[in-house]
Amino acid sequence: MLTEDLEHLKQRIPLLDYLQRCHWTARRVGPHPEFVGLCPLHPETRPSFYVNARKNLFFCHGCGRGGDLIRFVELSQKVSFRQSVAYLQRQIPPPADADLLDQAAAFYQLQLHRHPEAVQYLQQRGLRDPALIEELGIGYAPGGNLRAHLTAKGYGFDVLRDIGLIDAQGRDRFCRRVVFPLRQQGRLVNLYGRSVGDAFPHRLLPRAKGGLFAWESVRQCSTVILVEGLFDLAALWQAGFRNTTSALGIHLAPAQFDELGDAPDRRVYIAFDQDEHQAGQRAAQALAQRLEGAGVAAPILHLPAGHDPNSYFLSGATARDFAASLQAAPRL
Ligand SMILES: [Zn+2]
Numbered sequence: 001m002l003t004e005d006l007e008h009l010k011q012r013i014p015l016l017d018y019l020q021r022c023h024w025t026a027r028r029v030g031p032h033p034e035f036v037g038l039c040p041l042h043p044e045t046r047p048s049f050y051v052n053a054r055k056n057l058f059f060c061h062g063c064g065r066g067g068d069l070i071r072f073v074e075l076s077q078k079v080s081f082r083q084s085v086a087y088l089q090r091q092i093p094p095p096a097d098a099d100l101l102d103q104a105a106a107f108y109q110l111q112l113h114r115h116p117e118a119v120q121y122l123q124q125r126g127l128r129d130p131a132l133i134e135e136l137g138i139g140y141a142p143g144g145n146l147r148a149h150l151t152a153k154g155y156g157f158d159v160l161r162d163i164g165l166i167d168a169q170g171r172d173r174f175c176r177r178v179v180f181p182l183r184q185q186g187r188l189v190n191l192y193g194r195s196v197g198d199a200f201p202h203r204l205l206p207r208a209k210g211g212l213f214a215w216e217s218v219r220q221c222s223t224v225i226l227v228e229g230l231f232d233l234a235a236l237w238q239a240g241f242r243n244t245t246s247a248l249g250i251h252l253a254p255a256q257f258d259e260l261g262d263a264p265d266r267r268v269y270i271a272f273d274q275d276e277h278q279a280g281q282r283a284a285q286a287l288a289q290r291l292e293g294a295g296v297a298a299p300i301l302h303l304p305a306g307h308d309p310n311s312y313f314l315s316g317a318t319a320r321d322f323a324a325s326l327q328a329a330p331r332l
Pocket of ligand 1: 039041
């Protein structure tokens with residue numbers, strides 16, 4: 001195997017993600033993306049197993065062993081280098097997945113303008129700019145014909161069901177939902193659906209939570225606005241705040257946190273919902289503390305009573321109003 005392929009393999013399965021899937025628990029240490037926990041390779045009571053998430057390396061001060069993911073699998077499964085690589089290759093989702101998701105997203109995108117209820121829903125949420133709708137790749141699942149479309153392209157029933165696009169009866173699981181494709185490094189990794197009717201509002205394919213939405217377009221920014229939902233993001237992009245990214249929720253996966261914290265001179269404005277249960281605000285406080293701990297300034301945005309960024313713009317706020325609330329956001 002070429003060195004290049006080995007590097008690619010390690011990038012596809014970050015060491016920290018792999019360990020966490022194996023139920024390794026750790027705490028973060030210092031300003032760098034470094035974690036410490038009990039060594040999975042030898043019995044111990046005091047944590048001495050360190051993982052550097054950026055370098056993708058581990059080292060245990062207890063048993064003196066260290067290295068990369070391939071080395072870790074060799075040691076933990078007591079297999080050879082070659083067996084470890086083969087094992088890890090089997091852990092990578094086949095590329096067919098990405099192609100299938102591309103096909104599904106393209107199908108949904110085509111349907112959007114054929115279904116007035118979908119376009120109406122986007123307008124209701126304040127999304128009117130056709131160029132932005134196109135850029136975000138937003139589509140619509142009218143229900144009914146996705147399966148026929150994809151089987152005609154050669155995808156079997158089992159494949160569609162296992163990835164979560166259809167249910168056991170062959171029905172489109174995104175039925176009557178506006179669909180956003182979620183990309184990482186240009187690759188489609190998941191789909192997010194928002195119901196236009198009464199059905200359960202949010203839906204994602206059952207895949208591990210990865211990076212932040214549209215991260216590639218904001219990672220060079222020294223100021224980033226972090227929002228909960230994709231409609232918050234769309235509203236802000238539409239108003240000219242292109243430095244906005246979304247966590248798709250209030251609980252960040254380790255990979256998402258590392259993306260935000262990867263530049264110490266960055267400022268991350270946290271603009272979560274001000275819901276009645278305060279869950280968004282509590283999560284914002286906790287995240288701000290973690291980011292500040294990692295050396296990243298993280299002011300928390302307070303929008304007028306009960307608003308999230310999407311509803312704030314819908315209520316008539318302008319880009320200037322929003323800029324003023326950024327200015328007023330206090331740090332911890
Ligand atoms: Zn050890």
